[in-house]
Amino acid sequence: MREPVMRNLALALPCLLAVACGGDFSNDDLEFQNALPQREDLAAKLPDSARAGQGLGTHVQRLSASQVLGGTSELALQAYQAGTRFNTSVDRLLSLLELVRDARPSTRETDRRIWGPFPAKDHPGQELRFVMERQDADFAYLLQFRPKGSGEDAWWTYLPGAFKADGGIRKGTGTLALDLKEARAHGLKTGDAMALDRLDIDYQTKALPTSVELLFTAAGAATPDTRYASRQTPEGLGEMAFRLPGVDFVPGNLTETLDIVARWTPDGRGVLVLNILAGDAKGAQYTECWDAGTRITFMQRNWDFLNPTEGNRSTCPDVSALDLVP
Numbered sequence: 001m002r003e004p005v006m007r008n009l010a011l012a013l014p015c016l017l018a019v020a021c022g023g024d025f026s027n028d029d030l031e032f033q034n035a036l037p038q039r040e041d042l043a044a045k046l047p048d049s050a051r052a053g054q055g056l057g058t059h060v061q062r063l064s065a066s067q068v069l070g071g072t073s074e075l076a077l078q079a080y081q082a083g084t085r086f087n088t089s090v091d092r093l094l095s096l097l098e099l100v101r102d103a104r105p106s107t108r109e110t111d112r113r114i115w116g117p118f119p120a121k122d123h124p125g126q127e128l129r130f131v132m133e134r135q136d137a138d139f140a141y142l143l144q145f146r147p148k149g150s151g152e153d154a155w156w157t158y159l160p161g162a163f164k165a166d167g168g169i170r171k172g173t174g175t176l177a178l179d180l181k182e183a184r185a186h187g188l189k190t191g192d193a194m195a196l197d198r199l200d201i202d203y204q205t206k207a208l209p210t211s212v213e214l215l216f217t218a219a220g221a222a223t224p225d226t227r228y229a230s231r232q233t234p235e236g237l238g239e240m241a242f243r244l245p246g247v248d249f250v251p252g253n254l255t256e257t258l259d260i261v262a263r264w265t266p267d268g269r270g271v272l273v274l275n276i277l278a279g280d281a282k283g284a285q286y287t288e289c290w291d292a293g294t295r296i297t298f299m300q301r302n303w304d305f306l307n308p309t310e311g312n313r314s315t316c317p318d319v320s321a322l323d324l325v326p
Contacts, residue, residue, distance in 0.1 A: 029108075047265070145186065265317045296311070
């Protein structure tokens with residue numbers, strides 16, 4: 001999942017490390033800092049076996065004899081892998097905000113904080129700043145660049161974000177984005193992210209289950225074409241949902257667009273529903289459940305009229321708490 005994008009982002013703010021950190025924070029400063037998301041707010045909740053990297057697959061497999069009752073669920077492992085990559089992407093992006101959260105602002109105004117400007121070490125001739133503004137419970141923030149020595153009107157935004165506080169510290173709804181197309185238009189090199197125009201993150205932490213969504217817009221596309229979403233409950237139930245276009249999932253002339261929702265318990269039992277939205281097998285739906293050892297205990301195929309199910313549906317774990325819609 002788009003890992004090279006996040007490797008590029010990790011280089012965007014190294015100059016902020018030079019800012020003095022720790023101490024000298026007013027209560028107002030802390031209010032601004034708490035408007036920025038942290039890892040525990042956005043990370044996908046994975047079973048212990050998945051966090052340990054147990055047998056993670058590398059590609060979405062074709063529906064075939066490889067999915068056998070009692071055998072290892074390749075789709076479950078791939079769902080766990082999606083969760084691991086999701087967390088890696090979130091970590092790398094949030095590490096940029098953590099540099100700001102731990103640093104004293106350069107400028108303090110009643111409802112505004114500014115960090116910088118600083119030289120953009122990885123982009124010669126450019127400088128950057130981070131700006132946050134507050135209006136009641138709403139916060140907006142911008143990571144901006146401009147040619148060194150130019151005026152106020154020359155600032156352009158690479159990373160916009162927003163947060164609406166609701167219900168406590170870091171509770172609320174937020175958005176965060178990377179405008180890679182705009183960066184290239186201003187001469188910044190985006191390296192391995194050339195295939196993307198934009199990455200958007202939407203999240204809500206005000207109600208259970210909490211949720212986070214990553215949307216990837218390919219270069220030249222009008223709307224996002226790849227989606228990853230995560231939800232979780234305090235009891236440890238986790239969910240990964242992802243939409244993948246252009247997957248050669250079944251033999252034929254067309255590639256498929258897959259919509260996959262996988263849910264699991266803390267001990268690793270789970271249930272997955274896969275829908276094919278477009279392609280040679282459009283309309284096909286596959287459901288499976290697995291035990292704590294990731295062995296398939298139940299299978300259902302809507303295209304198989306002679307043998308539509310195998311195993312016992314009662315082996316599927318109760319993940320109904322994730323049915324709640326905040």
